[in-house]
Amino acid sequence: MELISALPEDVARDCLIRISYQNFPAVSSVSKAWNTEIQSPEFRRRRTAANQTQKILVAVQSRVDSDDKRRTGLLVKAATNPVYQLSVLEPKTGNWSELPPAPEFPNGLPMFCRIAGVGYDLVVIGGWDPESWKASNSVFIYNFLSATWRRGADMPGGPRTFFACASDNDRTVYVAGGHDDEKNALKSVLAYDVARDAWAALPDMSRERDECKAIVRGGRLCIIGGYCTEMQGRFEKSSEEFDAATCQWSPVEEEFLDAGTCPRTCVDGGDDELFICRDGEVVVLKRDTWQTVVKVPEEIRNVSYMEAREGALLLIGSSGFGQPHMGFLLDLKSSNWAKLSSPENYTGHVQFGCLLEI
Template sequence: MGELIPGLPEEVARECLVRVGFDQLPVVRRISRQWKSEVESPYYHRLRRSEGLTRPVLALVQAQPTAPSADDAAGPAAQKHSSTTGGPANSYRMVLLDPAEGRWTPLPPVPGPTGCGSLPLFCQATAVDGGRGRKRLVVVGGWDPETWAPTDAVLVYDFLTGAWRRGAPMPGPRRSFFACAAVGGAVYVAGGHDEEKNALRSALAYDPEADAWAPLPDMAAERDEPRGLCAAGRFLVAGGYTTQAQGRFVGSAEAFDPAASAWGSVQEGLLEDGACPRTCCAAPGAERVYMLRDGHLVARDGGATAPWRAVAQVPEDARTAATVAALPDGCVVVVGSGCHGGDQAVYVLREEEPGKGASWARAPTPPPEFSGHVQASCFLEI
């Protein structure tokens, strides 16, 4: 094999390649077989991580901006993002947000025919670590943007190829508003409701490497609109409600242990009864759960027996339709607006030590093309 970069020692050439931005990796792979082998090797990704070159980012399912018409005489107010306008209001795309730098990056459109390149409405998104250091985004389910019918769609974005592909469809019944999270290299799905609005107990696992689904044991209880989290190496399904309850959320949770291939006992009181778990998130690598409650960010360290504690009041311009994500460096990111249909604001909080106080830092205002409503999000490190 020749030199990685002609005229440079291999160590120096590798230091150059390891500093390539994630958005340039697909280009680098096409330069030569040697470069392709390099960026696909596990060592390459371990080196990026050891040198602090990976970055925590949020993948956001965000409303696409509406293109103004040529004869639009209504001015800027009519060019509002698509979540508040007619016509293409149901069009969503995947964007990446680096909250530290305030950098927004759109990913390529998804392959049709899901509503002219739109992601499904109310889809779930999660990030998976694959073989050979491969990082993927997996989008599961949701509603067809044009018909509003539930879909079994699976879309996988590979950061090395820079392209989406269609995955094996999610086995039936077609479900909506289910729990979803990645644990290890698999994506787990549980609960939600079927097309007859019946709450479900069933669960599934998807392997992106094999592009295959596998059934899991049923949960102990029906759970419609639960929240899925990766917590302490388990798939935690929090909250939800039964068919008969219709919107009366329970505070219990169940956790699936991939190593044992079994659900643990039901955890009562993880959340307050009646609390919607939509804003719950788990801190990576820690037994800590955050959520928004009455305009405040609250946290629980440990299981259901630990008390909830107030962390900080959420700024008023980010309390509506908020998305909450915890990063491995101790930061919590909130993306929300001051009112329904308002532009998104991004705030970052660093909790140095529980109970010692914390304050929000407002990230730079998103550019107009990234001001749309955020429907779903997940954390990843690239």
């Protein structure tokens, strides 16, 4: 069966790889041939090779009710009684949208849940159940091709909150550290194979790391900062890396960060560079030295999220508690800032996020 009547197959495929990710569900429902084509691994490879993929930011963001905002004049209500949704930002166009709610959580996502992108899948893991406020080990997966949710295998190992989470963008999501229900920091690490819907325990880190940051760079899982049970909120400067090929951890680098700070905003900028926001500044690690890049605009001085993309940094933050969150793009070549448009319904606090290329 022809993909598109009267067109050669290669031309028809060239047309299909150019559709927007938002049209994937509609296009796949046109015919079995189109659905098979879009679902195939070759479709993604061709789309990537032709530079037709789209980069989107998916954020765990508190919902802002327009009526409540008009009545109070502040976002304090949303900040103190947050209900979280999955917001989608297209940095290239500045467009915002919202994903449908996950099954079992129609009235809001678990607080402090973590998300990661793997291919066309968005994986939502754990958090505090919005009804019971207990740590959840649930896993839900949203597929952008079909615009549907499915249930994944529960995260093993007992309650875990404030863990680090990152993916290799291929098929594996990593979970590291965090703490249990007794506030005991953890050093255990898990790997979730999305395609197989299976979890595996990896060797423990050398030490406990609560509120650490996970980054996959150069095929290695890098765990940055965090703190042990006894330190409770006093962040350390160390890091360690896991090599999946050898299944071993590297020796701990004690002075990886030049200051004990929350590593939440630490991101891989490519070209062997790491960026982080600290004390109102964006700083970069170059050749084993941390250097100041530029000051953060006062409007987003309290940065809640940062992501690197194509020679730029995307920062989302606010000027203070209960104030609207907004996004800024930093051009790393010119060090110039550009403010993104933030519709009223997408000015809530961003708790976590991930960048997908789909």
